[in-house]
Amino acid sequence: MANVNDKYAIRMMKADDYEQAFVLWNGLEGLGLSEADSPERIARFLQRNEGLSFVCEYEGSLIGTIMAGHDSRRGFLYHLGVATAHRGQGIAPLLVNEALSALLREGIDKCHLFVMEHNEAGQRFWSANGWEKRDGILLYSRGLESRGLE
Template sequence: MIAIRPIRPEDHSALLALWRRTAGIQLRPEDDYDPFCAYLQRNPGLSLLCERADELLGAVLVGHDGRRGYLHHLVVDQPFHGQGLARRLLHQALAQLAELGIHKSHVFVLGNAEEALGFWRAQAGWSARHDIQVFSSTGSPE
């Protein structure tokens, strides 16, 4: 039986292994254990893990800023692609955000992550934005 449950800090090592073997996922220092735990604490119960008999099938990190939801690292392990697991994770994440009054969400997808781009293009209600540019900072003034 496939179950979806909230991600816990002790899931970090298994998730890190999943992210490392998944094309299109780029890991950053923010994916290390301490920032990961801080993210879970700031967004309690929102990030989701999909498993069967303690076997990790997929996951998504979910958070919000009070106005918009943000999805990170929506991944289903390659052997389980095509079973609708990513859509299940996505729908549950959006339902949880809606319960908090968050009705608009964003996801950032690397431009060379073709499989991920194809997934998001195929999702009803999601569209690529062409009216904005994303700028990032490490917080260090130079």
């Protein structure tokens, strides 16, 4: 468990953290939520990607999250967020480091993430922390059930 100071603690995320995490995510501008963020789907993500997602607690309350997973080729980060009152203290980089270290231990040496185009502060955060904005790649998505692929 990493400490920012005595009152902050970073630890692995578990399914039981969902309720507090969802309250945090709902209050964050720039973080997109979908049906993939139901309690069941998040629990499944955590089980499938055990030990790769982290939370930051302040005096026992959840104030930061990061979720990481991989497909055995590349890692992916999701839901990096820090409660407004606790920003500007380097908590997000600590969460990112924990997730990247965990991915590296799994043999994953490259990681991607998605940022909403309108989330300019989010884009600035990633650029300021050593992440490269990719040109020349477009994201294509498809809902499977709606295309008859049930």
